Amino acid sequence: MSPTNRAARSSAKLVANGESGGPPSVSGEPAEAASKRPASGDRPRYWRQGLDVEARRIAMVVYPGITALDTVGPLEVFATANLIASLIGRKPLYDLQVIASHDRPVATSVGMSVNPSCKLEELVLPLDTLLVSGGLGQEEACKDAHLLQFLRSVSRRVRRLGSICTGAFPLAEAGLLDGKRATTHWALARDLEKRYPKVTVQVDRIFIRDGNVYTSAGVTAGIDLALALIEEDQGRAFALRCARSMVVPFKRAGGQAQFSLQLQAQFASTPAVQRVQEWAAENISGDLSVTTLAARAGTSERNFARLFREATGMTPAEFVERLRVDAARRLLENPAQRLESIATECGFGSADTLRRVFQKRVGVTPSQYRDRFSTA
Structure with missing residues (x-):
């Protein structure tokens, strides 16, 4: 059994009681899942939404200097969705990957490193959702020609494209926010607006959806965005259960202010x-x-x-x-x-x-x- 599956099973009790546990498996259904499937009349509301569909593939782009929470926070929301799905006899809903320009560990703002699942060019397409993490390393990311070309190319082959916090800057640099409404961390919103005049920056928003492009405000707003994406995919009841399991509010919507x-x-x-x-x-x-x-x-x-x-x-x-x-x-x-x-x-x-x-x-x-x- 993989370390990821062991973590999922060991934390199952916590999530069942409304507490957040470790990351669940993103590949394969628990062997006991079939025996746990509830009868049709006993199924909760969210059971019928996405039942036994192929897991949606989500990739998070990372680069040196990312903020750890910008990366781990949203991914943990999707991982929690997988764990909850396993507890009600469903297959994993999301297949999660972390990708980077290279396959070496990527340093974060807190000293810990993130190990990419693969390099950008090794990512298997098509992809459901591509997210770009944020952090103070966004300036160097905006100069990474390989990354920018990757974003332009893959953007045409994903259902949803998004950014967490300052991850909006690489998207804007690649021209993918031109003509779009977008947001980012409030302290850098004016900089985004000045540098990319084709982008309509709305500093007051927690997250924004414009077409199939999603951008979130600072740090914890990435968790709000991930919950909103799960609500789109699985319904409000399921997303609410994810929020409760992680002990985070499910009340913040895109229109709520990110600061006074x-x-x-x-x-x-x-x-x-x-x-x-x-x-x-x-x-x-x-x-x-x-x-x-x-x-x-x-x-x-x-x-x-x-x-x-x-x-x-x-x-x-x-x-x-x-x-x-x-x-x-x-x-x-x-x-x-x-x-x-x-x-x-x-x-x-x-x-x-x-x-x-x-x-x-x-x-x-x-x-x-x-x-x-x-x-x-």
Whole structure:
């Protein structure tokens, strides 16, 4: 028996009790699986979805300097899905591989190394899903011509293409995000936007799907993305069971913010701009026009707009809109507060304006957001 299968069986009890165990086998069904198959009437809802289908092949691209959690986190979600499948008498749902430009161990940010399953050119196609891991090594990855050509070639032969955190940079460098909406770690979102103007970067999103291309925000957002992919494949009930087994929330959807805009104000490089941002956050229901903000800064509108963009990477109007949407998010988590009241408190003027701007920025309507994230 392989070490992977031993780990899967030893952790079966933990997962059955709702706790996360070790990685399951990704090749072959446990011998006892057939005897454990429940009768048709006893099968859970998620049994019928994907029953006995061939395992979906998923490959994670790694390179020196990857963040360990960007790689291991999403893969562990798929491994947990395999383990849960084995417990209900199903074959493995996912065949997982880690691939790199070479077959040597790849160093991660925490000192541990990842051993690739194979080199890029040895990957057997077709493939269901190709994911690119993130990490501070993305700059060198963007210079790896072999990797970029591989991504371009394989992208045409996969059902889903995606990235975790800064893995969006190699995808963008390969031209695979051109004309797409995408996200990445919030601290590098403006850099992605500047370097790749053909990409529509949406910094507020946990993950984004645009066609068959998926990008996730920073670090743990890769786990959210993996759960979303499992939900697509196996249904919500099965994905929820995976989340519970790993003791992670299944509530975060792509539209939830990855950080507060009031925290982003701290990253303004110019003190005068930061003071205006802080004042705006404290007076969100008032007049936050460029004229008002420029007067607050003691400079002309044109000069203020230039200084603001240099310091934050966005226009004053965009910042105010994001600030108000961020405030609306928090208020929407209280199911008792009416939408009209939230619109007034956040400076939108009307519920219709709130709905329009909120959906543009977040990707879901205020009502949909409240359904997902309400504290009730």
